Amino acid sequence: MIKYGEYNHLKVNREVDFGAYLIDEDTKQEVLIPKRYIPENTQVGDELEVFVYFDSEDRLIATTDTPKAQVGEFAYLKVVAVSRVGAFLNWGLTKDLLLPYREQKRKVYTGSHYLVRIYVDDKTNRIVATTKVGRYLEDAVLDELELGQEVDIIVCDRNHMGYQVIINKKFLGLLYENEVFRKLEPGEKTKAYIRKIRWDDFKVDVRLQRDxxxxxxxxxxxxxxxxxxxxxxxxxxxxxxxxxxxxxxxxxxxxxxxxxxxxxxxxxxxxxxxxxxxx
Missing domain, CATH: 1.10.10.10 (Winged helix-like DNA-binding domain superfamily/Winged helix DNA-binding domain)
Known part of the structure; x- marks a missing residue:
């Protein structure tokens, strides 16, 4: 089954003037990859890793472009426009990502960055974002993270305690002010180390230096x-x-x-x- 809002490994099934159709061999479902996204020398039968999502006309398409995050992940994204249906976020693809008004914890502004979680809306079947991220804190941290582990973080907003960070695109963490010994910029990507896992609320503390x-x-x-x-x-x-x-x-x-x-x-x-x- 082709999963939209995620990466898929699909085979090139047939070529057309404007691109090619990729196929999921289990379900025989096809999806178009426009010509501009097809790697050079690709042939029928080749397998491609592609990201599948809906284009501006709500057609399911595949791309070899890399989004800043996929369904089920956190990201720190910039608002590029606000309309009557919500705000639109730059997530690295041609079509911007919708942040509906009902999923805004507070009013958002064009040009500002916000911590969001990407998910598929069950009612509309669309890929959207939410700033109401608290409901997505998972006990999976207990299985996937351990003390001292090296992780990738994205620096988000600063508060009175320190910096909110995204860990491996999947979990939320906190980097305390007194653990920071250099200037950090919102959106910066860097390495960090698990300092503490708070079992009661599944939040994680990190530090920039090893123990x-x-x-x-x-x-x-x-x-x-x-x-x-x-x-x-x-x-x-x-x-x-x-x-x-x-x-x-x-x-x-x-x-x-x-x-x-x-x-x-x-x-x-x-x-x-x-x-x-x-x-």
Whole structure:
């Protein structure tokens, strides 16, 4: 069965002037892929990975373009227009994604980004978005995530506690303000690590640095690189202000002290009164 709003692996069944028809071999259902989306040298019988959705005329079509998210995933998307039926979001495809008024937690504005979940509306059978994401928090976090695990995150809105983030496009998380040691931009994609899983509400806390010695190893490498780029000397020590260390090396003072202690024991640096230098 062809799943719309998702990726499908379909075979090229027949060619036409304006593209080709792909087929699901189990159900024999066909879907058109317009000519502009067909990879070069594609032949009848080849299998393609395509995203299937409805075009501007509500026809089911396939594309090799990559959307920013698919059905069942969270995304941080920009409003490009507002009309009488709702707002339209840029999700990376030719046809924008509808965010109906009934699915808006609060009023949205053109040009602003919002955290949404993409789903298929049972009543209209359309692919739409919602900002009412709370109902989609899942206990699947218990099976798919574990403490210390490396994950992909998308940075969303900032609040009094820190940054709301999307984890692996499937889960919502929080990155606390005191865990951030560099500037973050909304929409930025980066790596993070699972810090805590809250079993009561299925929310997840993340951090940008690894725990323990892995984190110190990363910090040690960053310090050595900074020393090499600064003629072998940094005016930072265990007595430096934490904000000064954060601004220069994007790490906490605690991690910095552990790292320079290790580098000193390995005789890679010399610790002086006002700073450190390469041995």
């Amino acid at each position: 323990g010695f892995e984190q110190v190893d990363d910090a040690s490498g960053k310090i050595l690189k900074a020393l090499q780029e600064n003629d072998g000397y940094l005016a930072l020590s265990d007595k430096s202000d934490p904000e000064q260390i954060k601004a220069r090396l994007q790490m906490s003072k605690k991690v910095f002290k552990k790292a320079i202690g290790g580098l000193y024991k390995e005789r890679k640096i010399v610790i002086e009164e006002g700073g450190i230098k390469l041995s």
